[in-house]
Amino acid sequence: MSEALLETKELSKTFNIGKGKSLKAVSDVSLTLNKGETLAIVGESGCGKSTLARLLLRLEQATSGGIEFDGNDISEISGAVEKQWRRNVQMVFQDPYTSLNPRMIAHDAIREPLDNYAEGTKQERNQKAHDLLHRVGLNVDFGQRYPHELSGGQCQRLGIARALALNPKVLVADEPVSALDVSIQAQVLNLMMDLQADLGISIVFVSHDLSVVRHISDRVIVMYLGRIVEEGPADIVLDTPSHPYTKALLDSVPIDHPSKRRSKTLLSGEVASPLNPPSGCAFRTRCPVATDQCAQTIPKLRSVGPKVSAACILLESK
Structure with missing residues (x-):
């Protein structure tokens, strides 16, 4: 078994936006990043993946839940202890220009x-x-x-x-190739994979591009409105998705040849507002297979196959 390096336990982040309103950007996320692996976090804009990345870096303080690094609780560290810990987890930013000092x-x-x-x-x-x-x-x-x-x-x-530079154990890469030309994307991705193989570092790779995720990741976490809806090995999740949302994400990827066209799961509407999320399953307002039961309870992440978990009550009943 792979050895866990970074773990979260029911991690949540709520932003107070004034006038008695709050926005829950991340809800009860529990994940594990193993040593030497690439864990991809995917989902539409507004699903909470970038906020989750900032929580892992402790650029944002979690509202509840815990974070462990190499077996040690880092949720409340500060001062000199935090400074020494930060050398272990470094970030690669989305915009390569604005992340650098122009002077x-x-x-x-x-x-x-x-x-x-x-x-x-x-x-x-x-x-x-x-x-x-x-x-x-x-x-x-x-x-x-x-x-x-x-x-x-x-x-x-x-x-x-x-x-x-500081020989980190983890790189958190937030959309690191989305601002680059396609040919350059491949070069940067291959560079990151080569560095990982040489240095043994772990990578948290945040992206909305599933073709990129397929190329670089070992495991995938799919998020919707702040929650994990599916997780598992990249090849299984991307080839045989279990959750309706994951299926819809994959169906949105363009097909490169007419002969390979297939029936698609089309979603109606937009991502629900985190200020006023739907009752029960947050995805039910767009889900093509939702039932009345989906409005009653928030589905928990459960095993739906070898090494794969998903949060859907319709899968629980199978």
Whole structure:
């Protein structure tokens, strides 16, 4: 069995937005990230996947629930303890340009985390920045360039190099290739996979692009309105989805050849507002197979097959 590295237990985040109203962005999420694996979090915009990523990074404080890293509870850490923990979990941002300081050359951007943690001597920090440039496929000459002198793909490679500077155990990548051209996306994804194989790091990969998820992930978590509705190995979930929402997501992916066209599950309406979510199953207002029973209780995540779990009362009865 794989060894768990990062775990959450019934993690929730509620934002107070004034006038007595609140927005529950993440609801009772329990997940496990194993050492050396890529865990993808997918869903439509507004499903809570980016908020969940920020909770894992502790950029947001959870309203309830717990987070464990390598067997230790990190939910309430602060000060020097938190600073030392942060070197273990680093982020790769969606927009490679705005994630970089426009006044800082590439070499200095990579060296900055090392300076912040006073890693080694100045010469050793310079050498590590040089080595990381090479490791992500950038020539040493790029180290003297500013972000505006780099392409989008080069900026994202720089962002990955910076994230690796402190030898983290986990990378949280929030839509890291969505702003890049398709050909460059493949290069960056392959780079991340090669780095994972070489360094043994774990990756939380947030995305809405299921073709990208299929390429890079080991396991998949599907979210809808702040809750997990299905999880399991990527090949099983993406090839034989169990939850109606997962099926609809996969049916929305364009088919590249007319002969491969199939009947599709079409969803009506928009994602319900988290300010006023539906009773029972939040997906029932769009679900093509919903029954009156779906409005009565919130379905729990249960096993529906080997290593696969889903939250649907219609699956529970099978």
